[in-house]
Amino acid sequence: MSAVKPRVTNLVIDCTDMDALAAFWGELLAMKVTSREDDWLNLEPFGQGGPRLSFQKVPEGKTVKNRLHLDLYVPDIEVAGRRASALGATPAGEPLGRPEAPFRVWYDPEGNEFCLCTEH
Structure with missing residues (x-):
């Protein structure tokens, strides 16, 4: 088989x-x-x-943390974050990761997590 x-x-x-x-x-x-x-x-x-x-x-x-989420590569997480916020997203916290490759967790309008990331 x-x-x-x-x-x-x-x-x-x-x-x-x-x-x-x-x-x-x-x-x-x-x-x-x-x-x-x-x-x-x-x-x-x-x-x-x-x-x-x-x-x-x-x-x-939605009631609990997602077990699967999208990581979205962007050249600049601050610029992309301002755009995501203007569309209705909210940040889950401060940027994380290494200074040369930060990422930030965000919530979409229904609370689903996604990350804006620079290169890993």
């Missing part, structure tokens, strides 16, 4: 307001909505053949 190698097709974020959250992430990542249903919304793929960022409507709000 040969092993089947799975392919990641979607990175899914559960949310209570998928339109608002998709608008935040779409603007932050410069990605457009490609499809929408009553309880599911897709943004375009990350690059050619990459997974889509998807949003699934759920009745409950």
